[in-house]
Amino acid sequence: MKDIFIIENSFLIRSALQKLISEHFVSFQIHEMISLKAFFANKGKRNNCIIVINECLLTEKDEIELAKFKEINVVKISCEKAAQMNDLKTIFIDEEPVTIIKKLNNLLDNFQKVRKSGNEVRILSRREEDILKYVALGLTNREIADKLFLSAHTVITHRKNISSKLGIKTIAGFTVYALLNKIILPSDIGLN
Amino acid sequence: MQIHRAMPMADIIHINYSLLQVITRFDIRLGFGNKTIEEVCRGQGIDVNFFLEIVNSFHDPDYFPDKELQNFRLTDIVNYLRKTHQYYLEVKIPQIGLYIQQLLDNSNPGNLESLELINRFFLDYRQEFLTHIDREENHVFSYVLEVEKAFLTKRLEKQVAEKIKNYSIDDFADEHDNIEDKLFDLKNIIIKYLPPVKDVFICINILTELFRLEKDLNNHARIEDTVLVPKVRAMEKAILGSIKRK
CATH class of the missing domain: 1.10.10.10 (Winged helix-like DNA-binding domain superfamily/Winged helix DNA-binding domain)
Incomplete structure (x- = not known):
């Protein structure tokens, strides 16, 4: 997995996230989008990726749709202030960069653990x-x-x-x- | 570099400390001062030519047996090989077994099953190893000694010639089965596939011993192939030739 999709309609938030993520996850390809529509239209690259998405852009129907893909991890961007510090799957608007990176890192760790037992890293065909x-x-x-x-x-x-x-x-x-x-x-x- | 008779015994240990195992099999004890190889061997009643053949083929994988040094008794080689077997059976294998037992003692519910697989694999290997040694000790070596006896005394040549036709040393060389393969696998399984264990030093100890055993076995097999087999082959040929002439 080498793709991170940033789906956010605010230019300021999107580009700030893009800068932060590209500095810390050099081996990943980052795609910026303004809605999920573009993501669903993007055939081929949709399995094994991380989606960082503004929660306002994500409907319940979308979540069901996303669950159909293999190994997609969704991180929500919330415009509210961080109330629950231990919510590891949501980035809050007022959070420090170090916290955001920590959350993404944690997600990647879990992700790679899942993949180890999954198909991706098998030695044999x-x-x-x-x-x-x-x-x-x-x-x-x-x-x-x-x-x-x-x-x-x-x-x-x-x-x-x-x-x-x-x-x-x-x-x-x-x-x-x-x-x-x-x-x-x-x-x-x-x-x- | 070839080791020769005028070198101080202490020097060859500095050159290659694995030779410590070899000199022990000749019952040579430490403390030889500045004595040369020849002097130490004479003092111990060891055929120096034979000693040089063994240490050289042990020391240098590309060593080619020296014709002039081939003039020793097969009994000497067989005794040496038996000592080596004894060392494997009494020292090496039990040591590795002990470490594997430690591994099991350190298991947790998450890796116990995997460690038991390793143990089972090792026990199978040990069994195969014992069978291999047993075959050499009880069949090959006694055959080799019979060949030498007939060759030297010129008696019983007919019976031995029959045996040669049935099973010659080349058959042994051909079917000299590769007990190193399983050893290789055991190493790789521990290095590459064993789930993490609590005490990594146990694994390091096991691996170190397995690498050492492997090296020693390779040297042992080379001595059989480059020293024992050609000599027996030459004797077989001489016996069959002498039967023909009669």
Whole structure:
């Protein structure tokens, strides 16, 4: 995830946020918009991002719509004074820059934790994971090829790639990796 | 750099302290003052040529056995290899096992399951290791000694020739199974995939021991491949040749 959308119709607030965020999150691409419409029109970049949006621009319907996307985190901008200091998902108009950055940082941390268990940081492709699963369960190359409708040669190529990606050479090693990463369950191989 | 007989024994330890393990297997004790390798070996009744072959192939992975130094008994090599095995079984493996037990003792509900997997993997490895050593001790070494005996005494050559046809040292070299692969995996699983543990020093200790064991095993395998195997192969050839001539 490398995108942060700032959706705010006040030029002053928008540009101040843009400056603050770009200074602290150098690896992110920042997009400035004046309404959610532009965001929904922006196809392709809508998953895995952070939206910083003026709460007045966000209807209940929009929130339902946003929930349909994968891994979107929404931070609201509130024009009220900070009443609840521990509201980590809202930036208040009178807050100091350090507090705002802290809130965004905290959000990113949580976000990355979620992604770790999610799809983004996996080492293996889905296909390789399928093959690894069967290898860990003790199937031969031939059996795996039949199950996945592949040639035995393709299975062997995949296995070589899996081995070099993971740095694991033995079947027993693959099994431990698969168990540690919940690709198979202990009960699958008769462990409790 | 090749280690030679006129070098002070103390110098080779300064050059490569891993050789401490090797000289211990020859029952050489510390405190050798300025004595040369040759002097220390003579004092201990060790074949100096053999000693040089071992320390050189241990010290330099690219060392090529010196023809002039090949003139030692297979019994010496076998004794040396047995000592090495003993060191693995009595010192190294139990030490690693102890650290892994410490890891389990330090577990929490969140990582216990993962640590138990590591333990199970290690126990499997240990079993494989024991089987490997057992096969060498009880089959390969006794075969090697039989070959040498027939070669030296020129007796029982026929029976040994039959055995050679059945199972030669090249078969051993071919199927010399790679017990290092599992060791490699164990290292990588701990380095790359094990969830964080409370006491990181236990992991560091385990890894340090695994790296050391791996290096030692590589050297051990090299001695088998570069010192033991060629010598046995030459004897097998001589025995088969002498049978043909008869």
